[in-house]
Amino acid sequence: MYRAFIVSILLGSVVSQAGGAVIAAWDFDDGDLLVDTGSGTLGSTASSPGFVVDAPGDKSLQILSSGNNGRSLTISVDLSAFYDPVMTFSARRNATGFRPNAVSFSADGGLTFTPAGTFNPASFFSGWTFNLDDADALDGNPASQIRITLAGATSTTGSVGFDEFAIVAIPVPEPTGVLLWLAGALIALSHRSLRTR
Ligand SMILES: [Ca+2]
Numbered sequence: 001m002y003r004a005f006i007v008s009i010l011l012g013s014v015v016s017q018a019g020g021a022v023i024a025a026w027d028f029d030d031g032d033l034l035v036d037t038g039s040g041t042l043g044s045t046a047s048s049p050g051f052v053v054d055a056p057g058d059k060s061l062q063i064l065s066s067g068n069n070g071r072s073l074t075i076s077v078d079l080s081a082f083y084d085p086v087m088t089f090s091a092r093r094n095a096t097g098f099r100p101n102a103v104s105f106s107a108d109g110g111l112t113f114t115p116a117g118t119f120n121p122a123s124f125f126s127g128w129t130f131n132l133d134d135a136d137a138l139d140g141n142p143a144s145q146i147r148i149t150l151a152g153a154t155s156t157t158g159s160v161g162f163d164e165f166a167i168v169a170i171p172v173p174e175p176t177g178v179l180l181w182l183a184g185a186l187i188a189l190s191h192r193s194l195r196t197r
C-alpha cells in the first residue's frame with residue numbers, strides 16, 4: 001500500500017509536469033549544500049548538517065539529534081520565468097529520527113510561510129513529491145521559498161537523511177512568442193471580418 005501510494009504520486013507529478021524544467025537540484029555527492037544543477041540556494045538552520053557516504057560517489061545529507069527539532073531547510077529559487085513548481089526528494093529516518101516533517105512555502109522571500117503538507121520518511125530512502133501548482137503566489141515569483149521543518153526526533157542519535165532534491169517548474173512562454181501569436185490572431189480575425197463584410 002505504502003509503496004503503491006508513493007509510486008502513484010510520482011506518476012501524478014510526471015503527468016502534471018510535462019514540459020517542466022529543472023530550476024535547481026542537489027545530489028549532495030560533493031558533500032556540500034551548494035546547488036549542483038541549475039540555480040538556487042539551500043539554507044539550513046540545523047546544527048552541523050553532515051554528509052553520509054551511501055555508495056562510491058554517492059553522498060546524502062544527514063541531520064542528527066532531537067536538538068534540531070523545529071529547525072529547517074529552506075530552498076530559495078527565482079521563479080520569475082516559471083510557474084507550477086514541484087519539489088521532489090528522497091528521505092529516510094532512523095527509529096528515533098524526525099517525523100512528521102512539514103513542508104511550507106513563502107511567496108515573500110521568507111517573511112511568511114503557508115503549510116503545504118507533511119511527510120513521514122521510511123527507514124530506507126524513498127521518493128516524495130510536493131506539487132505546489134495550487135500555490136499561485138509562487139508563479140512568476142523571483143522570491144519563492146520552499147521549506148522543510150524538522151520535528152519529532154526523540155534522541156540525540158535520531159536522524160533524517162535527504163538526497164536528490166529537485167525543484168521543477170514550467171517555463172512561462174516567451175513574451176515575444178505570445179505577442180507574435182496575438183498579432184497573428186488579430187490579423188486572422190481582421191481578414192475574416194473583412195471577408196464577411
Ligand atoms: Ca547523493
Ligand SMILES: [Ca+2]
Binds near residue numbers: 030035
Ligand atoms: Ca553540491
